[in-house]
Amino acid sequence: xxxxxxxxxxxxxxxxxxxxxxxxxxxxxxxxxxxxxxxxxxxxxxxxxxxxxxxxxxxxxxxxxxxxxxxxxxxxxxxxxxxxxxxxxxxxxxxxxxxxxxx
Numbered sequence: 001x002x003x004x005x006x007x008x009x010x011x012x013x014x015x016x017x018x019x020x021x022x023x024x025x026x027x028x029x030x031x032x033x034x035x036x037x038x039x040x041x042x043x044x045x046x047x048x049x050x051x052x053x054x055x056x057x058x059x060x061x062x063x064x065x066x067x068x069x070x071x072x073x074x075x076x077x078x079x080x081x082x083x084x085x086x087x088x089x090x091x092x093x094x095x096x097x098x099x100x101x102x103x
Contacts, residue, residue, distance in 0.1 A: 030046035036093070060079065
């Protein structure tokens with residue numbers, strides 16, 4: 001049995017796949033993937049985007065108090081790189097959903 005929604009039983013309609021892509025692009029990466037019935041992939045995208053923001057902000061705030069510039073740059077990198085990677089992954093997932101959708 002295929003994992004991640006590749007099974008024919010888990011195909012979504014073309015309209016739902018388009019909505020999933022739009023949600024991944026505009027709202028938050030992972031939300032559209034979850035709606036497109038790719039649960040594991042969508043959860044990881046949400047964790048990357050939200051977790052990256054939260055952990056990055058925490059690192060920046062801690063480093064500001066301790067006046068550690070290198071740690072602050074690490075926090076900014078986490079805060080931007082993880083959500084951008086999740087956003088790109090969400091776009092790819094949305095495009096795959098459209099290609100695999102029932103027409």
